[in-house]
Amino acid sequence: MQDLSVRFYLASGVVNAVENLSFNVRKGVGFGIVGESGSGKTVTALTIMGLLARPPGRIDSGKILYNGTNLLTTSQEDMRRLRGKSIAMVYQDPMTSLNPVLRVCFQIAEALMVHEKISQHEAEARAVELMSAVGIPDAEKRAKEYPHQFSGGMRQRIMIAMALATKPDLLIADEPTTALDVITQSQILALLEDLQRKHDMTVILVTHDLGIVAQLCDEALVMYAGHGMELNTVKDIFSHSKHPYTRGLLESTTRVDKEISRLSSIPGNIPDMIDPPTGCRFHPRCPLADNRCARQEPPAFLQVSGGYSKCWRSEPT
Amino acid sequence: MTDTSSASRPYPARAATFWRSYSRSRGAVFAFFFLVALISAAVLADYLFPGDVEAPDMSRIMLPPSFSAVLGTDHLGRDQLTMLVFGARTSLIVAFSAGGLLAVVGTIAGLLAGYFGGKVDGLMMRIADVFLTIPILPLILVIVSLTGPSLLNVMFAIGLTSWPVMARVVRSDSLALMKREFIEIERVMGASSRRIVFKHLLPNQLNSVLVYTSLSIPVVILTEASLEFLGLTPLSVSWGFMLNVAMNYWIRGTWWMSFFPGLAIFATALAFYFVSEGLKEALNPKLKRRRESLVAQIAERKK
Amino acid sequence: MGLPAYVAKRALVAIALVLVVGTLNFAILHLAPGGPETIFLNPRITPAARALILKSFGLDRPIQEQYLLYLEGMVTGNWGLSYFYTESAFNVIASRIPATLLLMVPSLILTVLVGILMGILSVRRPYSFVDRFLSSFAFFFYSMPVFWLGFILLTFFAVTLSVLPAGGMISITTTGFDVVDYLRHLILPMTALTLINLASFSLLVRSSMLEVLDQNYIVTARGKGLSERLVFYRHALRNGLLPTVTMLGLFVGSILSGAILTETVFSWPGLGSLTFDSISRRDYPVVLALFFIFSILTILSNLITDIVYGILDPQITYD
Numbered sequence: 001m002q003d004l005s006v007r008f009y010l011a012s013g014v015v016n017a018v019e020n021l022s023f024n025v026r027k028g029v030g031f032g033i034v035g036e037s038g039s040g041k042t043v044t045a046l047t048i049m050g051l052l053a054r055p056p057g058r059i060d061s062g063k064i065l066y067n068g069t070n071l072l073t074t075s076q077e078d079m080r081r082l083r084g085k086s087i088a089m090v091y092q093d094p095m096t097s098l099n100p101v102l103r104v105c106f107q108i109a110e111a112l113m114v115h116e117k118i119s120q121h122e123a124e125a126r127a128v129e130l131m132s133a134v135g136i137p138d139a140e141k142r143a144k145e146y147p148h149q150f151s152g153g154m155r156q157r158i159m160i161a162m163a164l165a166t167k168p169d170l171l172i173a174d175e176p177t178t179a180l181d182v183i184t185q186s187q188i189l190a191l192l193e194d195l196q197r198k199h200d201m202t203v204i205l206v207t208h209d210l211g212i213v214a215q216l217c218d219e220a221l222v223m224y225a226g227h228g229m230e231l232n233t234v235k236d237i238f239s240h241s242k243h244p245y246t247r248g249l250l251e252s253t254t255r256v257d258k259e260i261s262r263l264s265s266i267p268g269n270i271p272d273m274i275d276p277p278t279g280c281r282f283h284p285r286c287p288l289a290d291n292r293c294a295r296q297e298p299p300a301f302l303q304v305s306g307g308y309s310k311c312w313r314s315e316p317t
Numbered sequence: 318m319t320d321t322s323s324a325s326r327p328y329p330a331r332a333a334t335f336w337r338s339y340s341r342s343r344g345a346v347f348a349f350f351f352l353v354a355l356i357s358a359a360v361l362a363d364y365l366f367p368g369d370v371e372a373p374d375m376s377r378i379m380l381p382p383s384f385s386a387v388l389g390t391d392h393l394g395r396d397q398l399t400m401l402v403f404g405a406r407t408s409l410i411v412a413f414s415a416g417g418l419l420a421v422v423g424t425i426a427g428l429l430a431g432y433f434g435g436k437v438d439g440l441m442m443r444i445a446d447v448f449l450t451i452p453i454l455p456l457i458l459v460i461v462s463l464t465g466p467s468l469l470n471v472m473f474a475i476g477l478t479s480w481p482v483m484a485r486v487v488r489s490d491s492l493a494l495m496k497r498e499f500i501e502i503e504r505v506m507g508a509s510s511r512r513i514v515f516k517h518l519l520p521n522q523l524n525s526v527l528v529y530t531s532l533s534i535p536v537v538i539l540t541e542a543s544l545e546f547l548g549l550t551p552l553s554v555s556w557g558f559m560l561n562v563a564m565n566y567w568i569r570g571t572w573w574m575s576f577f578p579g580l581a582i583f584a585t586a587l588a589f590y591f592v593s594e595g596l597k598e599a600l601n602p603k604l605k606r607r608r609e610s611l612v613a614q615i616a617e618r619k620k
Numbered sequence: 621m622g623l624p625a626y627v628a629k630r631a632l633v634a635i636a637l638v639l640v641v642g643t644l645n646f647a648i649l650h651l652a653p654g655g656p657e658t659i660f661l662n663p664r665i666t667p668a669a670r671a672l673i674l675k676s677f678g679l680d681r682p683i684q685e686q687y688l689l690y691l692e693g694m695v696t697g698n699w700g701l702s703y704f705y706t707e708s709a710f711n712v713i714a715s716r717i718p719a720t721l722l723l724m725v726p727s728l729i730l731t732v733l734v735g736i737l738m739g740i741l742s743v744r745r746p747y748s749f750v751d752r753f754l755s756s757f758a759f760f761f762y763s764m765p766v767f768w769l770g771f772i773l774l775t776f777f778a779v780t781l782s783v784l785p786a787g788g789m790i791s792i793t794t795t796g797f798d799v800v801d802y803l804r805h806l807i808l809p810m811t812a813l814t815l816i817n818l819a820s821f822s823l824l825v826r827s828s829m830l831e832v833l834d835q836n837y838i839v840t841a842r843g844k845g846l847s848e849r850l851v852f853y854r855h856a857l858r859n860g861l862l863p864t865v866t867m868l869g870l871f872v873g874s875i876l877s878g879a880i881l882t883e884t885v886f887s888w889p890g891l892g893s894l895t896f897d898s899i900s901r902r903d904y905p906v907v908l909a910l911f912f913i914f915s916i917l918t919i920l921s922n923l924i925t926d927i928v929y930g931i932l933d934p935q936i937t938y939d
Contacts, residue, residue: 580768
């Protein structure tokens with residue numbers, strides 16, 4: 001992704017959802033996009049898929065290169081062919097993301113029928129296999145059921161099965177565990193990890209939970225207010241992050257291995273996206289901010305590992 | 318940033334902003350002037366058209382529209398234009414009074430349901446459901462024909478059968494408001510029910526109530542016209558009744574006897590509808606969600 | 621809940637509603653000035669009939685007994701004696717039901733079919749020219765009084781052009797039931813009735829579809845790379861039309877009311893014009909009974925649509 005800018009043109013103003021975002025994901029890597037709600041991460045994911053609601057939303061600049069082709073300039077037809085086949089997405093809310101009037105096996109089989117042109121019968125058989133692969137017990141019997149007959153965790157698994165049906169090269173998972181309880185969360189994560197290894201899939205994981213990123217991802221991008229603040233390997237981010245925002249996030253998460261006397265949090269609120277702060281978007285809440293931070297937006301300073309950090313403090317001296 | 322909240326500015330400025338958003342809908346502007354003209358004509362009818370409107374003039378019966386009788390004359394030789402203007406009185410009176418009645422009853426019911434929730438709410442909704450499933454026109458017909466066709470009866474009949482829709486809206490708004498934090502704060506501080514309802518629930522919904530009332534008025538007008546058409550009215554000078562009369566004469570080709578009264582009904586109903594659209598724009602642009610919640614309410618009934 | 625339980629629940633609600641209607645009738649009967657005596661005991665009826673009514677409605681008994689007798693009467697078809705026809709109100713009404721059905725059913729079918737079509741066309745490209753045109757069209761007819769439209773059609777087609785018959789259901793000269801003749805008579809009243817109902821129905825379809833198109837599973841469907849056509853017809857439509865079924869039930873009530881007015885304008889010999897006539901003639905027993913039958917028809921159609929909905933919505937059929 002290079003220099004992506006997405007804005008929403010609303011009656012009340014223009015929302016700068018994503019601004020000048022750039023990152024690179026290599027094949028087979030687990031890549032996390034981290035940020036609070038409203039940071040622009042879901043918008044980024046949808047833009048990659050080409051699912052952005054185009055009337056209010058507009059892609060104002062940038063390129064998304066997938067295997068060499070710019071996704072932003074590909075035709076609707078071609079995008080459609082990619083979607084569901086090579087690039088698949090698992091969505092945030094399993095309760096509303098499945099069609100309530102269609103059988104579950106059909107919904108999983110649909111992508112297969114469209115992209116691989118096999119018969120419904122065959123596709124549904126594959127769907128049953130997929131269902132057991134994602135850990136749904138009694139798959140054969142339950143395949144004929146409807147979404148409302150499944151629990152949240154099961155529905156999320158169904159969605160994962162749905163996304164994996166065509167063995168995509170790239171899987172984008174948008175908060176796949178937010179709506180679930182902790183136990184189910186860890187099960188789903190284990191499942192994702194397992195599947196990723198098995199199929200050598202590139203996974204982009206969008207989340208606000210650093211713990212998940214630590215578990216599943218090799219590299220990560222931290223977003224704030226539509227900007228990519230820090231990009232680095234997960235190890236580097238966790239051990240010595242260069243960006244105050246990331247450090248703030250790290251400090252506010254609970255750790256099992258360290259004793260914490262008080263939970264800290266980053267003071268302040270997410271900025272108004274129609275009228276964001278000048279200069280570095282984080283400066284109103286940043287403990288290290290100075291005048292320059294308020295006036296000038298920092299460029300992305302490249303790091304040794306190949307990542308970057310968008311902070312004046314990480315300027316190489 | 319300048320403070321643009323409407324509550325703090327002087328009246329002329331508020332009126333100006335109101336008008337600006339109201340006039341975003343062109344139909345609303347036309348409708349507004351149309352209604353102003355109509356109401357003025359109805360009020361001033363006695364001066365504009367002196368003489369007894371109901372007096373027959375057998376020398377001029379059933380004349381098609383012409384220079385002397387712009388909208389034609391009826392079977393008793395009476396000028397239709399005059400009759401229409403006088404007829405406007407009935408329609409407008411019933412429209413506003415029945416509309417007001419259903420607004421008041423509906424709002425109270427909705428507030429009660431929203432504030433108390435639980436059993437009270439359930440009961441209200443059952444009652445509202447009943448009114449939804451029974452055909453209203455036949456019910457009104459029965460009530461009015463049995464209690465006597467007076468203007469008051471008509472007004473009560475229409476008002477008391479149409480309140481459920483309003484109640485639904487007020488109820489859902491109230492329920493939503495009840496969940497908000499500031500209500501919780503008031504309760505914890507020990508505010509009386511009356512205070513919460515009147516100082517918090519109601520003012521926040523006045524806008525919606527106003528819009529919905531104006532939205533119900535077209536239906537009221539049509540219902541009232543239907544009643545008159547079917548003969549349930551004491552007044553012979555009313556739009557619906559003119560159509561009733563026209564029914565006996567149309568075969569002789571007296572199209573103007575049915576066309577103009579009907580046009581009046583249609584235009585007035587349409588005007589109120591546009592006004593409600595304009596009010597919606599001006600007062601509460603978020604009202605668009607309402608129709609959607611109707612579908613959701615229907616689904617809710619199922620469970 | 622399962623389908624059988626659902627149907628049972630709905631049936632019970634329907635029965636309860638019928639009881640409510642009966643009670644309402646009873647209440648109005650007694651609250652009217654003069655009370656049931658004036659309503660039921662027309663001074664012109666024969667003493668024998670008078671005695672019969674007194675007995676069957678128990679007008680000299682305490683009110684609780686009257687209530688029960690009244691309800692019993694509702695069920696057994698004792699709906700009072702018509703002044704005008706000197707027959708039981710029940711018979712009078714029963715004889716006119718077929719005519720009303722002959723008008724309403726075709727109108728209903730047409731309303732649904734065209735309404736859904738219009739709704740779909742509007743929604744495929746929301747806010748496009750087609751959509752705005754159709755919506756304005758619907759909106760235009762929505763506020764129109766149906767009897768006015770009837771008059772216009774009548775005056776234009778029957779008088780000016782003399783193309784179509786001027787009223788009634790069949791011509792006086794034909795014997796038996798001539799379908800073509802019936803159809804010729806049907807066109808105008810059905811057009812009037814259908815146009816107005818079409819307006820509101822298509823708007824309802826449209827808003828239901830718009831709501832569905834906003835849902836998350838539509839995004840999921842698109843995300844699978846399905847063509848817009850598939851997404852629309854297979855995913856959106858099936859969900860969008862479901863509430864429409866329920867709305868239809870509620871709609872029948874308004875079609876019935878419209879039928880009252882339309883039949884009157886076109887002198888169609890059904891329940892609607894009977895209503896008009898009875899009101900004019902102050903034939904109160906029939907008026908009351910008419911309200912009752914209208915309510916029953918509405919409740920019944922609601923029940924039917926509820927059952928159909930239950931069959932179609934998997935969330936009710938399964939679990």
